[in-house]
Amino acid sequence: MDAVLNPGAADRPVVQAKTPPAARQGAEPFAACPQFFAGGMSPVLHFQPLQRPLCFEAFAILHSGQTKTPVFVAQKLNRRSVANANEKRTDRFFADARLPRAERAELDDYRNSGYSRGHMAPAADMPNPTAMEQSFSLANTVPQSARHNGGAWAKVEQDTRQFAERAKGNVYVITGPVYVQGSKTVGENRVRVPDHLFKLVYDEAGHRAWAHWHANRDDAQAGPPISYPELVQRTGIEFLPGVGL
Structure with a gap:
């Protein structure tokens, strides 16, 4: 497999087969x-500069100011949250003002780029109007x-909701991008284009996890x-530390 970049690292190649998981350094960022x-503990990864934790109504993001994208986006789904996820889609994307301008994507970066603004926490998962509005942050x-x-990935998102609807307890979902060395960028702010996307699903009641890799x-x-x-x-x-x- 090609050398893959840690989702938060824009320039440093990491050969995954030789890279042990990181150990927590410092306090819990979330x-x-x-x-x-799951267990109230966020993912542990090798430190990269310009990473900022962001808390939202229905998800949390570790954002990279290097890639101008999330490192990961975390959600908790269950039968109740899926039942409430019937909000009208707003489609009002916005640059997240909590991030310094030099570290974030802007609306113009995606315009005529040839790429969609792909949600990591899907709008269709959002259980209330505030969460729906927040899901259109470009940080997500x-x-x-x-x-x-709109195809294979939308099917993964739908299948994940359906699983959470049937699950006996909470289902924790972590979604994010992965980059290879030399991956493309879009816009003046050089927003990195992922080479792969992953979605990790952890079934708390069944104590089992799996991941989609596209x-x-x-x-x-x-x-x-x-x-x-x-x-x-x-x-x-x-x-899942x-x-x-």
């Missing part, structure tokens, strides 16, 4: 919104192939999920 993480998006966004291409097809250890190996991120998998 102390203001631990509810989105990546440049995504339009066909993939190429960010028009012709991407849904394949079988990969295991949690395989996702950790590919990314170098310990996504609080559950003992």
